[in-house]
Amino acid sequence: MKILIPNLGSTSVKYRLFDFTGGDGTLLTRGGLERVSDHAEAIEQVLGELREGGWVGSEEDLAAVGFKTIMAEGRTGCLELTPEVVDSMEACNNIAPAHNPPYIRGIRLFAEKMPSVPLVGLFETAFFQWAPEASTRYAVPQSWHDAGVRRWGFHGASHKFIAERSAELLDREDVAERARNLYVDAGLPVDRSPLRVVSCHLGGSSSISGILNGAAVGNSMGLSPQSGLPHNNRVGDLDSMAVLHMMRRDGLSVDDVETALCNEGGLKGLSGGHNDIRDIASEADSGNAQAKLALDVFVHSARHWLGAYFAQLNGLDALVFTAGIGENRASIRAAICAELDQLGIRLDAEKNEAARAEEAIISADDSPVRVMVIPTNEELVVAREVKRYLEHRRN
Numbered sequence: 001m002k003i004l005i006p007n008l009g010s011t012s013v014k015y016r017l018f019d020f021t022g023g024d025g026t027l028l029t030r031g032g033l034e035r036v037s038d039h040a041e042a043i044e045q046v047l048g049e050l051r052e053g054g055w056v057g058s059e060e061d062l063a064a065v066g067f068k069t070i071m072a073e074g075r076t077g078c079l080e081l082t083p084e085v086v087d088s089m090e091a092c093n094n095i096a097p098a099h100n101p102p103y104i105r106g107i108r109l110f111a112e113k114m115p116s117v118p119l120v121g122l123f124e125t126a127f128f129q130w131a132p133e134a135s136t137r138y139a140v141p142q143s144w145h146d147a148g149v150r151r152w153g154f155h156g157a158s159h160k161f162i163a164e165r166s167a168e169l170l171d172r173e174d175v176a177e178r179a180r181n182l183y184v185d186a187g188l189p190v191d192r193s194p195l196r197v198v199s200c201h202l203g204g205s206s207s208i209s210g211i212l213n214g215a216a217v218g219n220s221m222g223l224s225p226q227s228g229l230p231h232n233n234r235v236g237d238l239d240s241m242a243v244l245h246m247m248r249r250d251g252l253s254v255d256d257v258e259t260a261l262c263n264e265g266g267l268k269g270l271s272g273g274h275n276d277i278r279d280i281a282s283e284a285d286s287g288n289a290q291a292k293l294a295l296d297v298f299v300h301s302a303r304h305w306l307g308a309y310f311a312q313l314n315g316l317d318a319l320v321f322t323a324g325i326g327e328n329r330a331s332i333r334a335a336i337c338a339e340l341d342q343l344g345i346r347l348d349a350e351k352n353e354a355a356r357a358e359e360a361i362i363s364a365d366d367s368p369v370r371v372m373v374i375p376t377n378e379e380l381v382v383a384r385e386v387k388r389y390l391e392h393r394r395n
């Protein structure tokens, strides 16, 4: 059973192809294109690559195409991407302008090119379905809440992978089992003491989640993927009055505000133009005060959310770093963990320096909280849920 998972960015089309014949998902091949301006052409090229490589001869070779879809109005979970579901995604384009449109375009293109192959989406909001209601509500009038203004949470596939993998690495098979089966049976009990994890997905887009016994208790992103920590060029958390103030003071239009907050904000806005942490770090090293401040704000925000979930979980068993920055930037991990010994977090400086893009424990042997680097595997989480969806549909 082969399942193709395309990862559709605004200027990239990447993919991974998994085989589930007799197993839990073997990666057969992966690839992709950067600097894409025409998604139709890029998808055609990807399908050509898969044909030429002998991976996918015809539509019959694919059990499904699975998408890491972002959000849809009034729905979440793992869903077949019918025209109605895609329409409900489109209704959220204003909330996730950088993320939803490329997926909608891609899904429609796949539907045209492969009409007999089921298209299934695992929504990024799905992992947060069981967060306590108090953590999902904004203090807005009821009519705003009824219009969908609430915290959803994003990066669900990544945080779910961390929930599963951290439990496996901590020898908590009971929690790993619960995390793996969350979308089928969220009521599975655990055998031992509660397992409390904070997952830090730090990359071009960043979010932090508290995870209790394999299920999220919350996520730093809210209504949209624009909130929480500062992102590469998106603002992160901001007092809503700032928008009204700048509109009234400078006569900004809605589009001006969107550009400022979604394209010119975040690390780019703070650092004076750089949005890649490597460039910002090298600028900071050569004395650029704005770049140094950008790093400081990023770290401060990460510690803020770490503290929030530490309190919500009543302590912590493991702190996990993942994604581009979390997996590769030892200096950011060290700054986030600095002087947290009162919370039981003590890094081993050498192990931290050595850890790069592979699983590693980076805490000191006597650290009460285990600190880990775990490379995420969002596509595998999507592929497994899509497989399960297909099996349930058949039964």
Ligand code: AMP
Pocket (backbone or CB within 6 Å): 202, 203, 204, 205, 275, 276, 277, 278, 279, 323, 324, 325, 328, 329
């Ligand atoms: P992501 O969105 O997960 O791809 O992460 C992108 C961010 O991770 C960028 O800010 C990159 O600078 C950073 N990043 C990715 N790979 C590396 C690496 N090998 N070394 C240092 N930083 C990296």
